Amino acid sequence: xxxxxxxxxxxxxxxxxxxxxxxxxxxxxxxxxxxxxxxxxxxxxxxxxxxxxxxxxxxxxxxxxxxxxxxxxxxxxxxxxxxxxxxxxxxxxxxxxxxxxxxxxxxxxxxxxxxxxxxxxxxxxxxxxxxxxxxxxxxxxxxxxxxxxxxxxxxxxxxxxxxxxxxxxxxxxxxxxxxxxxxxxxx
Numbered sequence: 001x002x003x004x005x006x007x008x009x010x011x012x013x014x015x016x017x018x019x020x021x022x023x024x025x026x027x028x029x030x031x032x033x034x035x036x037x038x039x040x041x042x043x044x045x046x047x048x049x050x051x052x053x054x055x056x057x058x059x060x061x062x063x064x065x066x067x068x069x070x071x072x073x074x075x076x077x078x079x080x081x082x083x084x085x086x087x088x089x090x091x092x093x094x095x096x097x098x099x100x101x102x103x104x105x106x107x108x109x110x111x112x113x114x115x116x117x118x119x120x121x122x123x124x125x126x127x128x129x130x131x132x133x134x135x136x137x138x139x140x141x142x143x144x145x146x147x148x149x150x151x152x153x154x155x156x157x158x159x160x161x162x163x164x165x166x167x168x169x170x171x172x173x174x175x176x177x178x179x180x181x182x183x184x185x186x187x
Contacts, residue, residue: 047085048094052102054078059106069143073135075106076128079121095121123147134159138166141173145180151187158183 007016058074079098082091095118099107107113107120126147127135138146146153146162153159162183166176 043085044087044090044094045097047081047087048097048102051078051081052098055098055103055106059103067140069135069138069140072124072140072143073127073130073132075121076124076126078128079125080128082125091122091125092118095125119148126153134163137163139173142166142171142176145173145177149180149184152180152183155187158187 007014009015055075055078058071058078062071079095082088082094087094099121100113100117104111104113104117108117123144127143130143130153135143146159152162162176162179165171165179169175171179
């Protein structure tokens with residue numbers, strides 16, 4: 001899996017280092033498999049670093065202005081590298097690496113990530129998969145409510161209906177949450 005940050009003590013001083021999850025144990029008979037795993041982790045980390053540079057570019061665009069729906073969409077588009085590179089199984093760990101370890105201030109506006117930190121990049125990733133013309137129809141908080149329920153957002157008819165309802169009735173996030181939960185229960 002991708003490398004993580006870990007705090008270690010050296011001469012009584014605590015420092016933060018990068019650590020791979022995979023370990024090479026000589027004589028275990030699994031050296032070749034382990035080396036392939038390390039190579040994959042290195043490849044993932046390389047792609048993460050490239051994505052982080054792009055994310056930094058988007059953050060720089062929004063440095064002096066409020067984040068809007070397009071901020072989240074642009075980040076979501078960048079996170080699509082997971083699909084292109086075949087890292088779908090490692091997606092949660094990649095979100096953790098990017099949002100928790102490398103750029104929590106961009107994703108959460110603070111240095112310390114929240115407990116459910118993987119949820120934010122996941123929702124941005126899912127937002128990046130939506131039709132571009134649908135993006136500005138509702139707010140980030142509305143998208144956040146909808147994209148937590150795969151059966152709802154994958155059903156194009158229900159999604160369009162919810163988007164229209166949000167536009168016409170000006171639903172609050174709380175009202176939309178209840179509607180999405182009803183739809184999800186009915187599916």
